[in-house]
Amino acid sequence: MWPECSVGQFGQLATLVSGTRVTSSLKIEYPGGKIQHFRHLLFFAFHRSQKAAEAARYICYLYGKGVIGERAAQKWFEKFKNGDLDLEDTPRSGRPSEFDEEHLKTPLKERWSPNNQ
Numbered sequence: 001m002w003p004e005c006s007v008g009q010f011g012q013l014a015t016l017v018s019g020t021r022v023t024s025s026l027k028i029e030y031p032g033g034k035i036q037h038f039r040h041l042l043f044f045a046f047h048r049s050q051k052a053a054e055a056a057r058y059i060c061y062l063y064g065k066g067v068i069g070e071r072a073a074q075k076w077f078e079k080f081k082n083g084d085l086d087l088e089d090t091p092r093s094g095r096p097s098e099f100d101e102e103h104l105k106t107p108l109k110e111r112w113s114p115n116n117q
Contacts, residue, residue, distance in 0.1 A: 041059055043085070052070065056073035
């Protein structure tokens with residue numbers, strides 16, 4: 001079926017996911033989003049004592065090339081191994097993901113108002 005990965009225990013994962021490989025024409029709703037769904041699959045594979053790289057390759061086999069990288073799977077497996085079982089992203093430092101455009105416009109409006117000319 002898939003030469004790079006021994007399906008063995010992952011056969012049950014395939015059955016749980018959809019029973020067959022997911023094609024691009026198939027529209028699937030993912031409660032919580034697609035990324036969250038893949039993290040659940042990694043969590044399942046972790047508890048089945050699979051290797052992270054094997055889990056990533058099999059998820060890519062089921063859902064399409066490049067949907068998750070081996071390094072990302074290894075990162076999540078490391079979190080699980082350290083006892084962090086939270087599947088949500090942790091807050092990171094750096095630039096905020098959302099930008100308040102009004103916050104930027106306010107100083108511009110004040111600077112270019114008719115009263116300041």
